[in-house]
Amino acid sequence: MELVLLIFLRLGYGVFGRGPNFRYSGRVFGRKKGKAPQEAAVEPEEEKQHEVPENSKFTPKKGRPTPSRKEQVAARRRPIVGADRGAAKTADREAAAELRARQREAMRTGDEKYLPIVDKGPQRRYIRDYIDARRNLGDIMLILLIVFLVASWVVSGFGVAAAPVYYGTMYGMYALMLLWVIDYWLMWRKLKQMIIAKFGEVQRGSGMYAFNRVMMIRRMRRPYPLVKYGEYPK
Numbered sequence: 584m585e586l587v588l589l590i591f592l593r594l595g596y597g598v599f600g601r602g603p604n605f606r607y608s609g610r611v612f613g614r615k616k617g618k619a620p621q622e623a624a625v626e627p628e629e630e631k632q633h634e635v636p637e638n639s640k641f642t643p644k645k646g647r648p649t650p651s652r653k654e655q656v657a658a659r660r661r662p663i664v665g666a667d668r669g670a671a672k673t674a675d676r677e678a679a680a681e682l683r684a685r686q687r688e689a690m691r692t693g694d695e696k697y698l699p700i701v702d703k704g705p706q707r708r709y710i711r712d713y714i715d716a717r718r719n720l721g722d723i724m725l726i727l728l729i730v731f732l733v734a735s736w737v738v739s740g741f742g743v744a745a746a747p748v749y750y751g752t753m754y755g756m757y758a759l760m761l762l763w764v765i766d767y768w769l770m771w772r773k774l775k776q777m778i779i780a781k782f783g784e785v786q787r788g789s790g791m792y793a794f795n796r797v798m799m800i801r802r803m804r805r806p807y808p809l810v811k812y813g814e815y816p817k
């Protein structure tokens with residue numbers, strides 16, 4: 584009996600007398616294998632190796648130095664166009680001069696490619712040729728107006744005695760302007776019918792285009808006349 588009590592006390596001390604951190608391995612008797620403590624000791628080390636330090640200030644290397652503020656401002660101010668601006672401006676001036684030369688030549692030859700937009704098109708060419716082939720009052724209108732105006736100035740210097748002549752020149756100038764408008768109206772009435780018969784409709788702005796041309800002296804018209812008097816377009 585005493586022997587059994589000693590064995591029980593021995594077992595109780597071995598299980599409950601090792602403190603709170605004691606882990607029961609499932610064996611009371613026999614030898615413990617040496618691998619279990621080693622695995623328990625290695626596991627924390629492996630966990631420590633896989634842990635990545637959490638640091639909010641940590642940034643990986645860029646491989647190149649960070650540009651300074653001065654370098655960043657200079658990069659933003661860098662012009663988009665090429666550095667050789669002088670050559671670009673020279674080329675632009677040469678191209679513009681060449682274009683103006685071709686436009687002047689087109690005014691003489693009637694080349695549609697380089698004519699102004701207002702002068703392009705078959706209807707505008709037809710209007711120009713018809714007006715240039717017709718003898719209009721506008722061909723000499725400006726010359727007559729200058730003559731009447733100068734005469735009125737000269738006569739006004741003679742006083743009251745030259746008053747009838749002065750008023751006569753003024754009325755004559757007004758009558759000439761009225762005839763100018765009537766001549767245009769008659770010309771445009773006929774030309775409009777011819778345009779409708781040839782093209783089916785009248786292009787917008789053709790009436791004012793014809794008015795500006797018929798009121799101008801023949802030598803001052805642009806584009807230059809390409810037909811002679813009497814050579815009406817078909």
